[in-house]
Amino acid sequence: xxxxxxxxxxxxxxxxxxxxxxxxxxxxxxxxxxxxxxxxxxxxxxxxxxxxxxxxxxxxxxxxxxxxxxxxxxxxxxxxxxxxxxxxxxxxxxxxxxxxxxxxxxxxxxxxxxxxxxxxxxxxxxxxxxxxxxxxxxxxxxxxxxxxxxxxxxxxxxxxxxxxxxxxxxxxxxxxxxxxxxxxxxxxxxxxxxxxxxxxxxxxxxxxxxxxxxxxxxxxxxxxxxxxxxxxxxxxxxxxxxxxxxxxxxxxxxxxxxxxxxxxxxxxxxxxxxxxxxxxxxxxxxxxxxxxxxxxxxxxxxxxxxxxxxxxxxxxxxxxxxxxxxxxxxxxxxxxxxx
Amino acid sequence: xxxxxxxxxxxxxxxxxxxxxxxxxxxxxxxxxxxxxxxxxxxxxxxxxxxxxxxxxxxxxxxxxxxxxxxxxxxxxxxxxxxxxxxxxxxxxxxxxxxxxxxxxxxxxxxxxxxxxxxxxxxxxxxxxxxxxxxxxxxxxxxxxxxxxxxxxxxxxxxxxxxxxxxxxxxxxxxxxxxxxxxxxxxxxxxxxxxxxxxxxxxxxxxxxxxxxxxxxxxxxxxxxxxxxxxxxxxxxxxxxxxxxxxxxxxxxxxxxxxxxxxxxxxxxxxxxxxxxxxxxxxxxxxxxxxxxxxxxxxxxxxxxxxxxxxxxxxxxxxxxxxxxxxxxxxxxxxxxxx
DNA sequence: CTGAAAGCGCTAACAG
DNA sequence: CTGTTAGCGCTTTCAG
Numbered sequence: 001x002x003x004x005x006x007x008x009x010x011x012x013x014x015x016x017x018x019x020x021x022x023x024x025x026x027x028x029x030x031x032x033x034x035x036x037x038x039x040x041x042x043x044x045x046x047x048x049x050x051x052x053x054x055x056x057x058x059x060x061x062x063x064x065x066x067x068x069x070x071x072x073x074x075x076x077x078x079x080x081x082x083x084x085x086x087x088x089x090x091x092x093x094x095x096x097x098x099x100x101x102x103x104x105x106x107x108x109x110x111x112x113x114x115x116x117x118x119x120x121x122x123x124x125x126x127x128x129x130x131x132x133x134x135x136x137x138x139x140x141x142x143x144x145x146x147x148x149x150x151x152x153x154x155x156x157x158x159x160x161x162x163x164x165x166x167x168x169x170x171x172x173x174x175x176x177x178x179x180x181x182x183x184x185x186x187x188x189x190x191x192x193x194x195x196x197x198x199x200x201x202x203x204x205x206x207x208x209x210x211x212x213x214x215x216x217x218x219x220x221x222x223x224x225x226x227x228x229x230x231x232x233x234x235x236x237x238x239x240x241x242x243x244x245x246x247x248x249x250x251x252x253x254x255x256x257x258x259x260x261x262x263x264x265x266x267x268x269x270x271x272x273x274x275x276x277x278x279x280x281x282x283x284x285x286x287x288x289x290x291x292x293x294x295x296x297x298x299x300x301x302x303x304x305x306x307x308x309x310x311x312x313x314x315x316x317x318x319x320x321x322x323x324x325x326x327x328x329x330x331x332x333x334x335x336x337x338x339x
Numbered sequence: 340x341x342x343x344x345x346x347x348x349x350x351x352x353x354x355x356x357x358x359x360x361x362x363x364x365x366x367x368x369x370x371x372x373x374x375x376x377x378x379x380x381x382x383x384x385x386x387x388x389x390x391x392x393x394x395x396x397x398x399x400x401x402x403x404x405x406x407x408x409x410x411x412x413x414x415x416x417x418x419x420x421x422x423x424x425x426x427x428x429x430x431x432x433x434x435x436x437x438x439x440x441x442x443x444x445x446x447x448x449x450x451x452x453x454x455x456x457x458x459x460x461x462x463x464x465x466x467x468x469x470x471x472x473x474x475x476x477x478x479x480x481x482x483x484x485x486x487x488x489x490x491x492x493x494x495x496x497x498x499x500x501x502x503x504x505x506x507x508x509x510x511x512x513x514x515x516x517x518x519x520x521x522x523x524x525x526x527x528x529x530x531x532x533x534x535x536x537x538x539x540x541x542x543x544x545x546x547x548x549x550x551x552x553x554x555x556x557x558x559x560x561x562x563x564x565x566x567x568x569x570x571x572x573x574x575x576x577x578x579x580x581x582x583x584x585x586x587x588x589x590x591x592x593x594x595x596x597x598x599x600x601x602x603x604x605x606x607x608x609x610x611x612x613x614x615x616x617x618x619x620x621x622x623x624x625x626x627x628x629x630x631x632x633x634x635x636x637x638x639x640x641x642x643x644x645x646x647x648x649x650x651x652x653x654x655x656x657x658x659x660x661x662x663x664x665x666x667x668x669x670x671x672x673x674x675x676x677x678x
Numbered sequence: 679c680t681g682a683a684a685g686c687g688c689t690a691a692c693a694g
Numbered sequence: 695c696t697g698t699t700a701g702c703g704c705t706t707t708c709a710g
Contacts, residue, residue, distance in 0.1 A: 004481055007703060018681045023705060033679060048479070053456045054393050054402060055703035058686045063393060065436070065457075074617065079418040086439045095457070096437045097404070100425045117392045118404075118434070140387070142343055251621065259622040278413065282590065283598040284623045346687060357697045362689060372695060394687035397702045 006049040015043035026051045057119060066094050066305070067115035067123045069108070071101045072221070075248040076277040077294065078126060081148070084298040085124065092306060094121070101128050109134050116141050122309045124148050124301060129191055144308035148301050149292070151193040151318065158308065158316040160301045162323045164194050164274075167290040168201025170325040171243045171272045174288070176205070177334035180270060182214040184239035186229050186253060188221040188246055195221070195245050198274055202243055214239040221245065223252035230256040234263075241270035241331065247277045247289055254285060254330065270331035276323070286329035293323050345388040354382035365390045396458060405433050405644065406454035406462045408447070410440045411560070414587040415616040416633065417465060420487070423637040424463065431645060433460070440467050448473050455480050461648045463487050463640060468530060483647035487640050488631070490532040490657065497647065497655040499640045501662045503533050503613075506629040507540025509664040510582045510611045513627070515544070516673035519609060521553040523578035525568050525592060527560040527585055534560070534584050537613060541582055553578040560584065562591040569595040573602075580609035580670065586616045586628055593624060593669065609670035615662070625668035632662050 008022040015022070017036055024032045025040040032040070043049075057063035066089055072078055086096045097118055099111045112134050115123055123138060126148040135157055138145045147159040175183055185202060188195035203213060215238070217229035226249035233239070234257070244250040250273030257263045257271070265271055273280060276291035300319045308314045327333070347361040354361070356375055363371045364379040371379070382388075396402035405428055411417055425435045436457055438450045451473050454462055462477060465487040474496055477484045486498035514522055524541060527534035542552060556572045558565035565588035572578070573596070583589040589612030596602045596610070604610055612619060615630035639658045647653045666672070 004479065009703080019703090020682080020705080021680065023703095024680085027705075031679065036679080048476070050452065050456050052458060052703055054396050054458050055686090056705070057393050058397060058688090058703080059705045061686080073418040073422040074415075076413075076415070076418075079412040079415075079421075082418075082437075083412040083439060086437050090439060095453070098421075098425050098435045098437055100422060100429060113389065114434070117389050119391060119393050137387070140343065251623075255622045279618075283594045284590075348687080358687090359689080359698080360696065362687095363696085366689075370695065375695080391687055394702090395689070397687080397704090398689045400702080 006047045008049070008051070011040060011043045011047055011049045014047060015039040023051075061119075063119045063121055064094050065097050065118060065120045067099060067112075067118065067120040068096050069099045069101050069111055069115070069123070069125045069128050071126070071128055072248075073100075074223075075221070075246065075275075076279055077149075077246070077248070077275045077292065080277065081126065081294050081298055084295060085148075085301065088298055088302045092302070094306075112138070116143060122146070122305045124305060125150070127192070127194075129193075142312060144305055144312070146301055146305045146308075149194060149297070151197070153193075155318070156316055158304050158318065160297050160304065160319045160321070161194065161197075162290075162292040162297065163320045164197035165201035165204075166322060167274060167292075167325075168198040168203075168243075169205040170201075170290055171198075171274070172202045172205035172209075174325055174327070174331065174334065175241045175243065175270060175272065176209050176211075178241070178270065178332040179335055180239075180241040180332070181211060182239045182241070183211065184215040184217075184233050184242045185213050186226060186233070186242060186244045186249060187216065187218045188249065190218065192221065194274075198245055219245065219249045219253075221249060223249065225249070226252040227256045227260075229253075231260065234261055238269070240268075241272075243272045245274060247273040247275040247280050247287060249273075250287055250289070250330075251279065251285060254287070265330050266332045272325075272331050276326050280326070281328070288328045288331040289326055291323035291326050293321055296321050345386045347388070347390070350379060350382045350386055350388045353386060354378040362390075402458045402460055403433050404436050404457060404459045406438060406451075406457065406459040407435050408438045408440050408450055408454070408462070408464045408467050410465070410467055411587075412439075413562075414560070414585070415618055416488075416585070416587070416614045416631065419617065420465065420633050420637055423634060424487075424640065427637055427641045431641070433645075451477070455482060461485070461644045463644060464489070466531070466533075468532075481651060483644055483651070485640055485644045485647075488533060488636070490536070492532075494657070495655055497643050497657065499636050499643065499658045499660070500533065500536075501629075501631040501636065502659045503536030504540035504543075505661060506613060506631075506664075507537040507542075507582075508544040509540075509629055510537075510613070511541045511544035511548075513664055513666070513670065513673065514580045514582065514609060514611065515548050515550075517580070517609065517671040518674055519580040519671070520550060521578045521580070522550065523554040523556075523572050523581040524552050525565060525572070525581060525583045525588060526555065526557040527588065529557060531560070533613075537582075537584055558584070558588045558592075560588060562588065564588070565591040566595045566599075568592075570599065573600055577608070579607075580611075582611045582613075584613060586612040586614040586619050586626060588612075589626055589628070589669075590618065590624060593626070604669050605671045611664075611670050615665050619665070620667070627667045627670040628665055630662035630665050632660055635660050 219226035273289035556568035612628035
């Protein structure tokens, strides 16, 4: 039975070697003879010894902890991403220390400061905007930072997003091809780059077809906000098609349309979302939506972050990943096209 | 602009006091004169100093890190719980280090071992079964452990669950009151205590009414498993009501019933779930379900864990929280009762 | 290859 | 109240 807490010194004593020999055996880039290594491992196993990560972090300066800031765990996109992120990092020997950021902007600064206190090797900020003061502090502390699903047009700071402008265009083109001309948009939180870019791409494509938004409401990326936005938008003379800034809101929009307004989708109104969260594929919604390839986004985030962790001179990058429009049943098909 | 990494010694030098004085100013139970404190704070602010949590952890033996093991982040119950847990812990000055456990049982042991390496002050294991060997290791390491939403009938180990047996009964009683007699059950993963207890309460109440299960299939707590279970169950002579071991599966069951089998809910078949995740309230499902009070469960988990963290002699406890049946539209109402 | 020795940044007695 | 002195458990020169 393992002792209360076993130190390398105790293992050393039992194995009849020096404490530093024990350390070497448990350090990847070690240099210990096979004989020593074996003696040490044996003693370690008997004592139930495992190196203390914190002590190791102190001296080596590497904690193997990555700080993660998240805000919206109710939007299915994030739990899914978090799971993948954590798994990918675990595979590389890192672990994730979670920090919940209340939506309040002021709070974020405090959160990141706390993260830094833990001497994390890097930070992933998912869907939160950071003040430039803050990014400066990370830089000053020598802690690489990568923004996930949010961009902050500064070449100084790494960000991984989908190609939101192109995605917005795809949504518009699909609606246009189906012959819609009265088209509405339900916006996310206006401070978000995803919101801005998706809307930009969408309206730009509309404009190229000589159209402008029939109506626009803000849903704040919340279900409640989206429901109310829908009710306002369809109070009178509603559009025949709506592009919703993310799936999370799109579900609320569809529910409001169907169950509060008695409209049929897509007969009365076409709906397109953004993200392609798992639920979008469920038959109850069958949501046509622009996919954000979560796995590839996560993979990029991890490789970008770790490359900066391992080489502090590595330059920040902005990665934009393209995702397809996934056609399901919530929006009318282009003319002449059948399922 | 803050330096690369500022130490208390540098602050001390700048403030013209000893390094321990700086430490005291930043330690809650401190004892420093107002004058000293002010000088130190001033110097600290100018230098951008913040205490190194890891160094503090080394000497104090308290890392203020809580390890969390989770498996199913796609079941909405867990992201919600995680968010609350993390927030509650943050409020107490702790932070959560996340460890994803692949469903594979053998893996869990390794995961917990890794957690221990980080010298966490406590562990929350959400929905995973731990080997007794493992709980012993936690005990040996002096790290309190509490099981969340899973029980392990051993008085030695703390667990917070809803009253799953009572919940199962409530589901049965409701179905019985509605006059159903051909009743099916879709089970979760059979290794889970939640599955076992819910089924036990359910069938026991049925038995008291002189009934037994018309049919039973296992859905493994996955959507895919639930869909297939439903198809098998209704291949011929399906039941007129089904109790599904959790909401996550219930959604898949409802989808299969409606869109693959063409049945109406609740006209053709009543469905009851368990958990009351946010989505259960959405009109597309309007799922009648037994609520697991996530907020109270989390609150209990935190208080139980922290009481053990702060006082290692505190006895383990099993907390069982009662939740109501939330009546919505997916199951027929008891005779004579109208919405 | 291996042991001895010097800290990483901080808290906790210990005298004063 | 304050400074001095030990370490926490480990990695890492530095000799040998």
